[in-house]
Amino acid sequence: MRSKSVKEIVDFCQEIFEDISFSKARQWKAAQPGRKVIGYMPVYVPREIIHAAGMLPLGVLGGGADMEVIHGDAYYQSYICRIPRSTIELAITGKLDFVDGMMFPSICDVIRNLSGIWQIMFKDKYVRYFDTPQNFKDEVGGVFYGNELRELKAGLEKLAGREITAAQINRSIAVYNENRAWVNKVYDYRAETPWNAPAAEVYLLMRAGMVLPVEEHTRLMKEYLLAAGAEQRPMRDNCRVTLIGTFCEQPPLNLIKSLEMAGCYIVDDDSMLVTRWLLEDVPSDGDPIENLSHAFLHHSAETAAKYEPNLEEKGNYMLESIRKRGADGVIFAAPSFCDPALLDQPMMVQRLEKAGIPYITMQYAENSGQMQPIREQAGTFADSIKLWSAS
Amino acid sequence: MSHQDVVKSQSQLLQKEMISRNYDRITSGESKVSSTFVPGNLNELLMCFDIANNLPEINAIQNAMRKKSGEMIASAERSGHSEDVCTYVKADIGMMEKGNIAPNGKPFPNPDMLLLSYTGCFTFLKWFELLREQYRCPTVMLHVPYAADGKPTQNMRDYIVKQLKEEVIPLMEQVSGIKFDIDRLREYLRKSALAEDDLVWMLEQSKRKPSPIDCYFGGVYYMGPIFTAFRGTDEAIDYYKMLRAEIEQRIELGLGAQTPEGEMPEEKYRLVVEGPPNWTSFREFWKMFYEMGAVVVASSYTKVGGVYDYDNFRHDPEHPLESLADYCLGVYTNRNLPTRVDMLARNVKEYEADGLLINSIKSCNSFSAGQLVMMREVEKLTGKPGAFIETDLVDPRYFSAANVKNRLESYFQMIDQKRRAGA
Ligand code: SF4
Ligand code: SF4
Numbered sequence: 001m002r003s004k005s006v007k008e009i010v011d012f013c014q015e016i017f018e019d020i021s022f023s024k025a026r027q028w029k030a031a032q033p034g035r036k037v038i039g040y041m042p043v044y045v046p047r048e049i050i051h052a053a054g055m056l057p058l059g060v061l062g063g064g065a066d067m068e069v070i071h072g073d074a075y076y077q078s079y080i081c082r083i084p085r086s087t088i089e090l091a092i093t094g095k096l097d098f099v100d101g102m103m104f105p106s107i108c109d110v111i112r113n114l115s116g117i118w119q120i121m122f123k124d125k126y127v128r129y130f131d132t133p134q135n136f137k138d139e140v141g142g143v144f145y146g147n148e149l150r151e152l153k154a155g156l157e158k159l160a161g162r163e164i165t166a167a168q169i170n171r172s173i174a175v176y177n178e179n180r181a182w183v184n185k186v187y188d189y190r191a192e193t194p195w196n197a198p199a200a201e202v203y204l205l206m207r208a209g210m211v212l213p214v215e216e217h218t219r220l221m222k223e224y225l226l227a228a229g230a231e232q233r234p235m236r237d238n239c240r241v242t243l244i245g246t247f248c249e250q251p252p253l254n255l256i257k258s259l260e261m262a263g264c265y266i267v268d269d270d271s272m273l274v275t276r277w278l279l280e281d282v283p284s285d286g287d288p289i290e291n292l293s294h295a296f297l298h299h300s301a302e303t304a305a306k307y308e309p310n311l312e313e314k315g316n317y318m319l320e321s322i323r324k325r326g327a328d329g330v331i332f333a334a335p336s337f338c339d340p341a342l343l344d345q346p347m348m349v350q351r352l353e354k355a356g357i358p359y360i361t362m363q364y365a366e367n368s369g370q371m372q373p374i375r376e377q378a379g380t381f382a383d384s385i386k387l388w389s390a391s
Numbered sequence: 392m393s394h395q396d397v398v399k400s401q402s403q404l405l406q407k408e409m410i411s412r413n414y415d416r417i418t419s420g421e422s423k424v425s426s427t428f429v430p431g432n433l434n435e436l437l438m439c440f441d442i443a444n445n446l447p448e449i450n451a452i453q454n455a456m457r458k459k460s461g462e463m464i465a466s467a468e469r470s471g472h473s474e475d476v477c478t479y480v481k482a483d484i485g486m487m488e489k490g491n492i493a494p495n496g497k498p499f500p501n502p503d504m505l506l507l508s509y510t511g512c513f514t515f516l517k518w519f520e521l522l523r524e525q526y527r528c529p530t531v532m533l534h535v536p537y538a539a540d541g542k543p544t545q546n547m548r549d550y551i552v553k554q555l556k557e558e559v560i561p562l563m564e565q566v567s568g569i570k571f572d573i574d575r576l577r578e579y580l581r582k583s584a585l586a587e588d589d590l591v592w593m594l595e596q597s598k599r600k601p602s603p604i605d606c607y608f609g610g611v612y613y614m615g616p617i618f619t620a621f622r623g624t625d626e627a628i629d630y631y632k633m634l635r636a637e638i639e640q641r642i643e644l645g646l647g648a649q650t651p652e653g654e655m656p657e658e659k660y661r662l663v664v665e666g667p668p669n670w671t672s673f674r675e676f677w678k679m680f681y682e683m684g685a686v687v688v689a690s691s692y693t694k695v696g697g698v699y700d701y702d703n704f705r706h707d708p709e710h711p712l713e714s715l716a717d718y719c720l721g722v723y724t725n726r727n728l729p730t731r732v733d734m735l736a737r738n739v740k741e742y743e744a745d746g747l748l749i750n751s752i753k754s755c756n757s758f759s760a761g762q763l764v765m766m767r768e769v770e771k772l773t774g775k776p777g778a779f780i781e782t783d784l785v786d787p788r789y790f791s792a793a794n795v796k797n798r799l800e801s802y803f804q805m806i807d808q809k810r811r812a813g814a
Contacts, residue, residue, distance in 0.1 A: 077781065079475075079753045080760050108513045112537055113761035116728025120768060129539030129727075133550075134509060134516070134532050140557055141534070144550035151546070307509075307516055307532050311523055334473075339756060342473040343480065343517035347524055349471065363473070 006201070006227045009220065013204035016211050017253070020067055021095050024211050025058050029098055036159060038126070039096060040103040041087070041111055042248040043303055044277040045130050046149065046292050051172040051214060053156040053164050058099060059210025059274065062086045065252035065367045075117070081337040082365045083249035084114045091122065101126030101159060107248060107305040108340050126159050128152060134307040136297045146293045153289070169288035177281045179214050182221040184276060187268065189225055191325040194265035195235040196228050199243075200257045206272045236263075239385040242327040243269040244318065244348065245334035245341040247303050251364050258371040259331065263382030268325040270303060277301050304344035315351035322357060328385045329358040331378065336363045358385055397651045402634040406615050409630065411495060413620045417443045418497035423567050426502045426522065429696045431510025431535055431719040435579035435623035435706070436559070440567035444620040445502060447518070451482040453494045455670035455785035463489060464786050477754040478786040480518045487525060501526045504566045506559065510535040511695075511724030512757040531562045535719040541730045543720035551716035577708035579623035584705040589631035590617055591699050596638055597688040598742050601647035601658035603638050607687035608677040609648060611668065618696030623706075650681040659684030660803055663738045665691045665731075665765065666750040666758050669782040672790045676782075679796050683803055689738035691731065691758075694723035701734050724757045732765050736772040745806045746775040748799075753783045776809060778802035 016024055029035045038050045039060040047057040063069065063086030071092050072085030090096050102125060104115035115129040131148055133141030157164050186205060190197040205224055209217040238260070247270045259266060280299040283291045302308065302317035322330065330352055334341035345361060352359050360381045362374060399407075417424050422443040427433065429448050437444050454460045463485025464478055470488060472481050486492070491499045507519040507530055516532075523530045533554050536547040560571050593613060597606045604613070613634060621627040647655040651674060662680075664687045669676050680687070698704060698721050707714035723731070735747055747769045751759045766777040780798045783789035 075761075075763050077751055077753075077759060077763070080756065084760065106513075106537065109756040110760040112513070112539075113728055113756070115539055116731075117761050117764050119727065119729050120732065120764060129537060131536045131539070134534035135550075135554055135558065137557070140550070140553045143553070144536070144546060147546040151544075304517070305513070307507075307534075308520070309532065311527065311530070314520070337475045339476050339514045340517060342476045343514065343521065345473075346471045347520060350524070363475070 003230075004223050004227055006224070006231055009224050009227060010201050010204060013208040013220075016208045017064075017204050018066075020063060020090065022058065022098075022211060025056055026098050028056050028213060036100040037098060038101045038103060038156070039099045040130075040274070041105060041107075041114075043105055043107050043273050043305060044132065044300075045103045045105055045274065046152070047214070047274065048169055048172040048176050048282075048288070048292065049149065049153055049156060049164065051175065052168040053160045055100075055156065055160065056213060059272070060087060060090070060096070060102070061207075061210060061250050061272075062366050063090055064250070065254065065369075067367075069367075079337055080110060081249050081335045082367060083335070084110050086366065087114065088117065091118075099125070101128065103128045103130050106131045108338070111248070126155060128155060132296060136309065138294070138297065142293050142297050145296060146289050149289045149292060166288050170284045173282045173288055173291065174284040175214055177284065179209070179218045180276055180278065181281075182218050182225075183209070185225060186221050187276070187325075189228070191267040194238070194240065194267055195233050196231070199260050199266035199269070200253055203253065203256055203271065206275055209275055210272065237386070238263045238265040239328045239382045240265045240267045240326055241329050241331050241381075242267065242318070242322050242325065243271070243331050243333055245332050245338075245345070246271040247273050247305075247341070249335035249338065249366050251333055252366060252368055254371050255333065255364055255368065255374060258375045259378045262375045262378035264331065264378050267327050268321045270301075273301055273303060304340035315348055318348055319351065319355060328389065329360075329381065331381070332359060332361040334361070334363055336365050358388065398649065398653050400637050400649065402630060402637055403612060405630055405633060406612060409616060409621060409626055410619070413443070414493050414495040417445050418493050418495060418499060420500055423503040424500060425504045425506050425563075425566070426519075427506035427508050428510065428512075428515055429618050430512065430722040430724055431508035431533065432618065432622070432696060433506065433508060433533075433559070433715060434620055435576055435583060436555070436563065436715065437506075438579050438623055439571060439575045440563040440569045442503070442563060442567055445499070446619055447483045447522075448479055449619055450486065450493070451479045451785050452670050454482055454486060456673055457494070458671065458787075460485075460671060460785040461787040477514045477518075478784055479754065480514065480521065482785045483518070484521060502528055504528055504562060505530040506533065507531060508533045508535065508719065510719045511722050514757070529562055529566060531558050533559055533719070535725060537727070538720050538725055538730075539727050541727055543717065547720060548713060548716045551719060552712045555712050555715065573711055576711045580706040580711055580714060581708040582625065582628055583623045584707070586617055586622065586627040586631045587699050587705050589628075589635050590614075591703075593631070593634060593638060594689070594693065594700050596642065597686075599642065600661075600743070601645075601655075602661065602686050602688050603641040603646060603648065605648040605650070605655075605681075605686050606693055607664045607668065607690040608673070608680065610687070610690055610693040614693050614696060648681070648686045651677070652681075655681050655684070655686060657684050658686050660806055661686060661688045661742065661744045663687070663689045663735055663742065663744045663747045664750060665735055665747060665762065667692045667695070667752055667755065667784055668750065669790050670785050671783075671787040672792065675792055676790075676795065679792075679799055683799065685799075685803065688742040688744050691723050691735065694734075696722065698723055698726075698734075701737075728761050728765060732768045732772070735765065736769045739769060739773040739775055744775065746770075746773070746802075747777040748802065749777065749779045751779060751781045753781065753789050754786065755784065776802070776805050778805075
């Protein structure tokens with residue numbers, strides 16, 4: 001079989017990205033009677049359990065840059081970020097009508113309250129507010145989280161009309177371990193040769209993973225790496241940055257493109273953290289609930305929505321990512337009105353200043369249109385980094 | 392009207408004295424001090440260790456009412472905080488930057504511990520992480536899960552109790568050098584429940600016509616002791632007894648709600664209010680209501696530090712830690728939207744209100760996200776019109792008196808029309 005070109009793969013992903021009716025997920029559901037789809041919002045849900053129930057986990061990340069929000073503004077005041085209003089818009093315009101249930105992770109009060117809006121407006125759907133522990137001791141947070149996972153499993157069993165066995169979850173854990181490994185390979189590859197894996201492409205590739213069945217997404221990443229490796233693209237004199245703050249409401253694709261065009265290779269980011277939230281393989285034997293819980297407590301990523309019990313550890317995850325991916329600086333890009341991202345930022349900034357790592361800050365909404373100021377800001381930043389490293 | 396002429400009852404004077412006594416204790420340097428939040432405030436537990444309770448939200452309110460919060464917020468924004476985030480946090484950080492002076496004019500000592508009771512608001516987490524950067528003092532997280540399905544589960548309760556036993560109490564022991572005595576806690580909880588009984592009695596008096604109290608503007612004063620450093624004390628019991636006697640007297644005399652300018656002349660409109668008040672123009676805001684003859688008969692803000700009427704929760708000395716857990720789980724902002732809607736709709740019906748007014752706060756996603764849907768639901772359930780105004784807690788830039796007044800006037804006109812149509 002002929003291997004696919006980068007363009008073919010990226011076009012395919014772009015089409016998925018632009019399709020706010022989620023045709024791919026609809027097709028998956030229609031292919032077999034009885035199939036069910038569970039939507040989830042950022043940051044993290046254990047997709048393994050949904051997969052083990054024979055259901056499709058569908059990442060819902062708002063309506064994007066181009067969707068016109070007509071009704072959503074009647075649901076949200078102007079001083080609330082955009083993702084809940086465009087997500088509501090998706091729902092009331094029927095774009096999510098095929099979704100059998102929604103999961104709302106404990107990330108902030110906006111997503112939390114959106115779970116209640118769903119309870120009020122879509123009474124026939126399964127709604128799960130998914131709480132993860134802020135206490136990371138096995139016998140405290142671990143016990144709580146284990147029980148929450150069991151409750152989630154029971155809810156999905158009811159919806160599926162069948163039991164979800166440990167063996168099934170273990171198989172799904174293995175499938176997601178593989179997916180995560182390839183996600184990490186893509187990220188590593190981009191960090192090594194960012195000119196060959198532009199951020200916008202990697203972004204689209206990961207977005208496809210929000211919609212496609214996980215096995216297909218893994219295949220797609222393999223194909224992408226193969227195709228990207230076969231095409232040598234010109235290396236530009238760009239600086240290397242980590243992008244922080246995009247863990248929930250998504251930046252417009254144009255923003256990501258603009259940053260690179262302005263001279264900043266993005267070598268790490270915190271977008272779609274669900275794809276790499278767990279930092280190590282989860283054992284695919286034994287008690288899967290305990291294993292998933294253990295992975296969350298002891299080997300999971302950091303983000304503004306997660307408590308860091310140890311002051312000395314705060315920010316180390318970011319510093320380690322900067323070191324590992326060889327970033328020269330950080331771009332903080334936070335959604336407007338996002339308390340978690342914007343309140344975390346000064347603490348992160350302080351650590352960067354201490355470490356002498358340059359940074360800039362900017363705000364966006366998923367539908368921000370004007371990229372000129374962002375290009376200028378990023379361009380100046382790139383120049384200053386180059387100047388700084390040359391001196 | 393100058394501050395001197397403001398009409399104050401005995402209970403208000405007592406309350407004022409209690410609050411200033413607490414500030415004196417905090418600033419005296421003689422007690423260990425913990426900072427914590429109003430929702431999920433574990434005052435009885437702190438008392439078991441003789442730790443003074445400092446509440447940054449209350450400090451922000453005090454500063455706003457003294458017109459100082461604006462410059463504090465500006466200072467925090469200058470030092471890198473976004474304009475978009477919760478202004479309580481910025482008022483607190485700005486206060487630190489300006490020398491951390493308590494309302495009694497003395498400097499706040501650095502807290503000995505931060506009790507991050509993570510109840511009903513995600514911003515609390517960032518707030519105390521920010522304070523921890525500054526104070527570098529022991530910080531303990533008490534994660535209170537969100538009662539997303541309307542009722543807390545046993546798993547949630549067990550999780551909180553375990554955190555109390557394994558995280559919170561050990562740190563309090565370490566900070567204070569005092570060993571935990573569960574019987575001491577029981578005794579305080581018994582006292583809490585006594586005060587809570589009178590508090591609920593008070594809340595329910597606004598079912599009367601005219602209502603002898605205002606349950607929002609007046610309510611924030613009435614809630615003061617139980618929401619802050621006095622739940623579990625004899626003083627709180629005495630305060631609520633005194634308040635009860637005052638209200639009983641008002642009922643006997645057939646008086647309406649008390650305002651800063653004396654008795655409310657005529658009760659024309661009865662409202663249920665959702666959301667916190669604006670603090671920077673609190674008096675002006677309140678005045679708009681009583682001048683138009685509107686009294687607030689129930690409000691969700693008076694449930695933010697604990698819900699005692701809706702499902703009759705009381706602190707329970709027989710199950711001390713479990714009842715602290717239930718208390719935290721039950722605070723208003725820790726309840727899901729359908730429950731909040733049910734509470735408000737029931738209030739509108741049971742208190743025979745003309746409708747629900749939402750004061751939507753720019754700062755506060757915990758309250759504000761979803762309020763437009765809540766308003767429509769409550770309208771649907773009660774058949775009474777709702778109205779929506781927008782202000783902020785402590786940022787004076789977001790209080791537009793003209794807009795609020797216009798909105799209120801047209802709301803009252805709408806109520807009049809509805810009445811005429813119904814008559
Ligand atoms: S963008 Fe920020 S504030 Fe908005 S829903 Fe996401 S985490 Fe919450
Ligand atoms: S977001 Fe709301 S509940 Fe949270 S700290 Fe700010 S004002 Fe308080």
